Amino acid sequence: MLYRTAGQFKTSYEADQALFPVKQDAFLLGIIMLFALVIFPLTASEFAFQTMLIPVMIYALAALGLNILTGFAGQLSLGTGAFMGVGAYACYKMVTLMPWMNPIVAILLSGFFSAGVGVMFGIPSLRIKGFYLAIATLAAQFFLVWLFEKWAWLYNYNASGAIQVPNLDIFGVYVTGPQADSMVQYYVVLGIVALMTMLCINLTRGTLGRTWKATRDMDIAAELIGINLMKSKLTAFAISSYIVGVAGALYVFMWKGAAEPNLFDIPLSFQVLFIAIIGGLGSVLGNYLGAILIVGLPVVLNLLPGALGLSISSAMVEHLNIMIVGSLIVFFLIVEPHGLNQLWRLIREKLIIWPFPH
Amino acid sequence: MLSDIFINPFVDMVAAPDFLMQVLWEGLVSGILYALIALGFVLIFRSSRIFNFAQGIMVVFAALTLVGLHAYGVPAWISVALTLGVMFVLAVTIERVVLRPLVGQPDIILFMATIGITLFLIGFGETIFGGENKQMITAELGIPTGDTVLEPFGGLLILQHLDITVVIVATLLVGALLAFLNYTRMGRAIRALGDDHQAALSVGISLQTIWVLVWFIAGIIALVTGIAWGARAGVSFALEVIAYKALPVLMLGGLESITGAIVGGLMIGILEKLFEIYWGQPLLGGNTETWFAFVLALVVLLFRPQGLFGERIIERV
Secondary structure, eight states, X not given: OTTOOTTOOOOSHHHHTSSOOSHHHHHHHHHHHHIIIIIHHHHOOHHHXXXXXXXXXXXXXXXXXXXXXXIISOOOOSOHHHHHHHHHHHHHHHHHHOTTSOHXXXXXXXHHHHHHHHHHHHGGGGTOOHXXXXXXXXXXXXXXXXXXXXXXXXXXXXXXXXXXXXXEEETXXXXXXXXXXXXXXXXXXXHHHHHHHHXXXXXXXXXXXXXXXXXXXXXXXXXXTTXXXXXXXXXXXXXXXXXXXXXXXXXXXXXXXXXXXXXXXXHXXXXXXXHHHHXXXXXXXXXXXXXXXXHHHHHHHXXXXXXXXXXXXXXXXXXXXXXXXXXXXXXXXXXXXXXXXXXXXHHHHHHXXXXXXX | OHHXXXXXXXXXXXXXXXXXXXXXXXXXXXXXXXXXXXXXXXXXXXXXOOOOTTHXXXXXXHHHHHHHHHHTTOOHHHHHHHHHHHHHHHHHXXXXXXXXXXXXXXXXXXXXXXXXXXXXXXXXXXHXXXXXXXXXXXXXXXXXXXXXEEOGGGSOEEEEHHHHHHHHHHHHHHHHHHHHHHHSHHHHHHHHHHHOHHHHHHTTOOHHHHHHHHHHHHHHHHHHHHHHHHHHHOBSGXXXXXXXXXXXXXXXXXXXXXXXXXXXXXXXXXXXXXXXXXXXXXXXXXXXXXXXXXHHHHHHHHHOTTTTTSOOOOOOO
């Protein structure tokens, strides 16, 4: 009843192709945006900003980037963490070499570096397929992390080998570094993530997105109907790596504040892959749902023993955490292999026909 | 610069043949362990098309269970038997709880599920046995620990008895496995399932039994590898790096090929050691072993996309 789509007639192709052809969808998004833009920032504590709001956005963006490659173009990649690292290091080099640069511009530019590296490691995908390609992307993962460690120029010859985010401001307001306010950082992240999401939604609806999907579903058939596979796969690698790189820059500059090479090691890649898969491959919304689950779960699990009045050592909580996350991943895969996005789709179908069964 | 890359390493090799032999020997030992892990992986992949990421963690988990049981006061050989029991229970549980509900799902979903199993095993192992590094019970298992010093070409070649044992045991295990696969009913059933799923099912081979069996064999291999590797480096989840090492081996040898796993393992073990000693350390600042195997496999794959021994990929529209 509340979600009834009957009676919303489209009289032109433009109206039918609109971003939100159903009024209720747009209304729902409006409510979510109200929460994201006004209610969360006003009510959230420092703890909530640092453990939930900012990381969820950043992880969702990284997963979105991976989803472009794996979910839309069908090229499985396990090197996401390293590409995030490329973005972060590129951003760090830019703001330290050119301190006058606007940090947001630097973050957006750093994606181009990871896009370049991504295309380079994407070239083998023209010949290698499936799991062979997945392992091939691991070559990028291990090689790049090794490079972050050994190439001292990248971290300005620091004794510690880590990169430290400097204090940077836009018009007198600090946006990065220890002096920045969490709320400001949250708005910057939200802005960039929203921009990227818009970009992705429209890309995946358009020619490029359809080319990717054709490549994913059967690349030989796609080639036969005249799709240039090289162009299709490499653009997927480029755009995916660009978004992942921006997410990496945000990850370090807006959230972590400092980074060592092993931060970008394989667990990060897997975390992002989990988000993309649990959220749903080939979806945009799913990345957000997946990020909320994967980022939120450890936070909740950490708070739980205290709330229940149990005293468990923090090492034990850590171990239990890993165990529970692992079993939940298996659980979600069994219950809904197509991800949370599919779950939402089913709920929406039900809402549309409610209160009738068919 | 060019001579550093193309000439000097070979000059060094010829100048100190005893050192070269030492490097080759160490490469061979780690190569045989890579081959073992890759073998467990290939068995599972052939019979169920599951890209089992958990293989490396099963190695650590088996070693951890063994050491943990012994720490609770169980005699060494009984702990080995008990650990085998645990690996069997693990195989049955994985088949029942994870694989059976996921039959017929896309490959990537099953792959993710094995990563889920990986995380679960890490958490479970650490919860029960603790996360700190432990000593492998080498002496209690009767594994010799001394070394033999040979003097070829007037130099020194140190062979750890432990390594010799590892090479012998691993060779025996591979031999036994090949005999099992080629000459027993069960083994042939596994191979039949690998060749053609539906044909195998239609002649009455039980999918479930075979799956439990291959996961159990993978568990046995994991235990042997775990003991061998644990004796060299101690038992902790840091060992999972060797899990990643099995992946380029598979890529190089081909995901379905048992020969490929063995040849690929030995090749990668030896070549990465050679590269690290003669090129990595002098020119690149060392620690190249983390990526060399992957890049090598990547280059080979560019010329043979199915690996050296993999099934030819035939694509139809």
